Amino acid sequence: MAGPPRLSDGDELSGRATILDVAAAAGVSRQTVTRAMNGMAGISVATKQRVLSAAEALYYRPSRFGRGLVLGGEQQLGLIVDDLRNPYSPELAAAVVRVAAARGWNVMLADVALSGDADRMVLALGAQTDAVIGYFGARAAEWIGLLGSVPVVELDPAGALTRGAVQLDRTEAIDAVVAHLVAVGVRAPIVLDAGRPVGRTARAARMVEAFATNGIDAHVVSADERTAESAAEATLRILAAGAPHDAILAFNDLMALGVLAACGAAGVEVPEDVRVVGVDGLPVGTLVTPTLTTLAVDLDEVATHALELAVAMIDGSAPRSGAAVQRTVRHRLLLRASA
Structure with a gap:
């Protein structure tokens, strides 16, 4: 009789192992596997380790229902x-x-x-x-x-x-929004990135790349956190610096809402003075004025x-x-x- 499926280095088990597979691989009874997997007494340390090693190799995971962790049959x-x-x-x-x-x-x-x-x-x-x-x-x-x-x-x-x-x-959506912004005359975009210890996020890097493909240098500014409040603070710093800017692309919709709030507080008109874009497609983007342009995901x-x-x-x-x-x-x- 063929034994249970075994794994070699780098292989993945194609079928889900059962308690009987583990028992056969470890050379023990089903009851011994149950004892080992549940930390019960009555078996030696060596036997327990042999069972656990076999279970790990076979990607075996005991049923939650058998352990009584949930009621009913819901997964x-x-x-x-x-x-x-x-x-x-x-x-x-x-x-x-x-x-x-x-x-x-x-x-x-x-x-x-x-x-x-x-x-x-x-x-x-x-x-x-x-x-x-x-x-x-x-x-x-x-x-x-x-x-x-x-x-x-x-x-x-x-x-x-x-x-x-x-x-x-997000590649195609980023290309689409950048193409639109360039077509309507944006020449000094800012990418408002999320806070991180070192470097740009992949999302911000892709936005910069898309603008570069269109011959435009996008300046990256990092907010301290991925929040509306942090984005608003960063936007106010951008506005106060006086450098030219005609679009702000935020890391996500929440940060874009912070950008809109800061622009409103500073008397900057959106989209007349600066165009604003978010990422995520949150429903709240339709409830603000102006409504938020976004890269949405289903x-x-x-x-x-x-x-x-x-x-x-x-x-x-x-x-x-x-x-x-x-x-x-x-x-x-x-x-x-x-x-």
Whole structure:
């Protein structure tokens, strides 16, 4: 009889391992696997380690339902966001809940920006869910390591991919808005970047590149934080400096709202004196005056791709990493009054 599937270096398990696979690989009974995985007494340290090593090699994860961590048969999806004070995060969460509910999934949310102990929150989320999706940022490697065998789908990953991912591609939308701005006479644009310790964000660099392709130098200014307040302060400094500027492209919509507020306070007319652009496509952009031009993303599409990838990773129809568990969602230009 053939043994359970085994992994060589760099290989991924194509099917989801069972407790019987782990038992066969470790040369023990099913009951012994249960004891080892749940930290129960009655087995030696060496046997426990052999079982845990086999489980790790097979990407085995015991059922939450078997451990009695939830009631009923609903599957649980973990969602990591980086700041609920940014309207983008609640909009994303609402989209994930809508898509998950249609498939009979529940959603558990963790805000790592507002948590006093983000590591503990990520670890707890992984223990209580069947898969985790969301924004991992610069700590992706650490948190994916904490999640162990839990299927993970990163949203808009910043670094090298080690699990599933939904990429957000702004390239075409940035090219479109830059082409529009150049066509209407913009010659001294400013890219208002998000605060970061070193260098520009990839988003700001792409905007600068798009202007350069059109023969225009865009000046980059960094706000201290990705907030409306910080963006407003940075905008007031820009206006006070007196340098020529006829467009401000903000890192996100929240910062763009801060730009609009600062322009209003300084008596600068938008779009007559300066054109303003955001990124995200938040509904609040239609409620301000002038309405906000933005590079929008369909969050329902993002949520759908993320959940589909998570399900495929769980049921074994897709590997735990690689091209098969990557999707791309593209932004689109929504041209409104501010530009």
